[in-house]
Amino acid sequence: MLRLSLSARLTTTFIVITVVCFGAVGYLQFKAVSKRIYEQDETNLVLSARHLRRLVAELDSTRDLVLHQDRLVATILGDAxxxxxxxxxxxxVLIDHNPSGYLIASLRPVPEDQRITLADIRSWNDAGGKEIRGVATTASLGNGTSVTITVARSLADRAALLSRYRRDTAVSLLAGMLVAVMLSYLLVYRALRPLRVMAENASAITAQRLSTRMPSGDAPAELHALAIALNDMLARLEEGFARVWQFTVDLAHDLRTPIGNLRGANEVALARSRSVAEYEALLGSNIEECDRVSRMIESVLFLARAESPQFALQRAVIDIEAELQRIADYFEGIASEAGVSIHIDARATVYADRDLFRRAVSNLLSNALRYTAPGEAINILAKKIDHGVYVTVENPGPGIDPEHLDKLFDRFYRIDRSRSDSAKSTGLGLSIVKSIMELHGGDVIVESHSNATTRFTLLFPRVTIPE
Incomplete structure (x- = not known):
C-alpha cells in the first residue's frame, strides 16, 4: 500500500482546492463573458430594428426605399x-445586405405598433451549422404600404472568440496549477520543518538518551502543544526509568545483605564442628533472614500488582473504630514488650478496601512502634471532614528533618541505618501505604517536628456509596 508523506498529502489537497477554485472561477467567468457578449449583440439587433422601422416610416414608397438604401444599410455597417x-x-426582396452570405430565415415579424424587445430575438442555424440570431418587424411607408424588416447577425465570430478565450483560460489554469504545485510543495515542506526536526530528535531517543527534548520555542502553534506534551511524556519516562533503575539497584542491594548474611553464617558454622545449640541458633538466624527476604519479595509483588490497571478494590463500609481496635489488639504484644501504649479516638466510617485499610494502618503503626521510646503513647485518630475521612497515626520521637519528608515514600529510601532499622524493615512499608492511598484516590501526608512528634495522616476522599 502506497503511503504518501504529509507534505505530499497537503500538496495534493492544495492542488485539488486550487484546480476546483480556478476551474469554478474560470467557468463562471467564461459563462459571464459569453452572456455579456450575446446580450450585447441582441441589444444591437433590437436597437437596429427599431431604428430601421423609424427610418422606413419616414419614406413614402418602395421607390424611396430603394433610393435611400445606402442610408438604411448604414445602420448596420461596421460589422461584417x-x-x-x-x-x-x-x-x-427590396433591400438585401448580407456580406457573409449566410441564411436569413423567415421570421414572424413584430407588429409595428408593438415595442421590439430582447424576447423577440430568434435563433437558427445555417447549412454549416453556425448559429444565427435575428429579429423581424413590420413597418408602414407613407403611402400605407407594409414592409417586413429583418435584422440578423451570425455568431460564428463570437463562437471563435469564445473558443480562443476558453483555450487561453485552460492554459492559464494549467500554468497556475503548476505554479501552485511548486509553491504549495515548497511552502508545505518549509512549514513542516519543525515536524521533521521533532522526528529526527525522536529517532535519537533511546533508553540511554531519555534526556533529549523536542524543540518547542520556534514551533508553530499547532506543534507547540504537541512538543510540550511529548516533552512532558519524555520527562515522565525519564523519571520512570530512573525510578526503575534505582529500584533495581536498591532491591539488589537489600537482597545482597540477607544473602550475604546467610552465606557468611553458614561458612562460619562449617569452619569447625559446632554444638547442637549452635546449629539451632544458626538455623534460627537463617530462618529470620529468609523471612526478611520473603517479606521483601511479597512487598515488591504487592507494589507491582497495585500499579497494574487490572487491580480491583473490594470496597465496603468500614467502622474505623472497630477496625483500629482489631489492629491495636494484634500489635498489643509488641507494644507491651516495647513499653508503649496505643490510644484510639475514632468516630467515623469509611468506604474502602478492608484488607488494604488494615495494611496501611498496620504499616504506619509498625513504623511508629519502632521509633517510639518506652513509656510513651501512640495516638490513632479518625474523623470525618467535609471532603472525606482522615486517619492519623501520631507518635513522639526525635522527628525527621524536613529535607527527608518528601522522600520517605520512595521505595527503599532510608535516612540512616539507625532510623531505618534495616534488619527488620524492608524499606517498602511507606511506599505500600502511598500506593494503597493512590488506589483509593486519596493521599498520605507526613508531618514531623524536631524532638516532638511525627504524624502520618491518611486522607480518604468522599465517595458515593452504591446501593
Missing amino acids: ANAMRITDRNSH
Whole structure:
C-alpha cells in the first residue's frame, strides 16, 4: 500500500482546492463573458430594428426605399457579421445586405405598433451549422404600404472568440496549477520543518538518551502543544526509568545483605564442628533472614500488582473504630514488650478496601512502634471532614528533618541505618501505604517536628456509596 508523506498529502489537497477554485472561477467567468457578449449583440439587433422601422416610416414608397438604401444599410455597417433584408408583403426582396452570405430565415415579424424587445430575438442555424440570431418587424411607408424588416447577425465570430478565450483560460489554469504545485510543495515542506526536526530528535531517543527534548520555542502553534506534551511524556519516562533503575539497584542491594548474611553464617558454622545449640541458633538466624527476604519479595509483588490497571478494590463500609481496635489488639504484644501504649479516638466510617485499610494502618503503626521510646503513647485518630475521612497515626520521637519528608515514600529510601532499622524493615512499608492511598484516590501526608512528634495522616476522599 502506497503511503504518501504529509507534505505530499497537503500538496495534493492544495492542488485539488486550487484546480476546483480556478476551474469554478474560470467557468463562471467564461459563462459571464459569453452572456455579456450575446446580450450585447441582441441589444444591437433590437436597437437596429427599431431604428430601421423609424427610418422606413419616414419614406413614402418602395421607390424611396430603394433610393435611400445606402442610408438604411448604414445602420448596420461596421460589422461584417450583420445582415439586413427588407421585403414587401409578397415576400419580394427590396433591400438585401448580407456580406457573409449566410441564411436569413423567415421570421414572424413584430407588429409595428408593438415595442421590439430582447424576447423577440430568434435563433437558427445555417447549412454549416453556425448559429444565427435575428429579429423581424413590420413597418408602414407613407403611402400605407407594409414592409417586413429583418435584422440578423451570425455568431460564428463570437463562437471563435469564445473558443480562443476558453483555450487561453485552460492554459492559464494549467500554468497556475503548476505554479501552485511548486509553491504549495515548497511552502508545505518549509512549514513542516519543525515536524521533521521533532522526528529526527525522536529517532535519537533511546533508553540511554531519555534526556533529549523536542524543540518547542520556534514551533508553530499547532506543534507547540504537541512538543510540550511529548516533552512532558519524555520527562515522565525519564523519571520512570530512573525510578526503575534505582529500584533495581536498591532491591539488589537489600537482597545482597540477607544473602550475604546467610552465606557468611553458614561458612562460619562449617569452619569447625559446632554444638547442637549452635546449629539451632544458626538455623534460627537463617530462618529470620529468609523471612526478611520473603517479606521483601511479597512487598515488591504487592507494589507491582497495585500499579497494574487490572487491580480491583473490594470496597465496603468500614467502622474505623472497630477496625483500629482489631489492629491495636494484634500489635498489643509488641507494644507491651516495647513499653508503649496505643490510644484510639475514632468516630467515623469509611468506604474502602478492608484488607488494604488494615495494611496501611498496620504499616504506619509498625513504623511508629519502632521509633517510639518506652513509656510513651501512640495516638490513632479518625474523623470525618467535609471532603472525606482522615486517619492519623501520631507518635513522639526525635522527628525527621524536613529535607527527608518528601522522600520517605520512595521505595527503599532510608535516612540512616539507625532510623531505618534495616534488619527488620524492608524499606517498602511507606511506599505500600502511598500506593494503597493512590488506589483509593486519596493521599498520605507526613508531618514531623524536631524532638516532638511525627504524624502520618491518611486522607480518604468522599465517595458515593452504591446501593
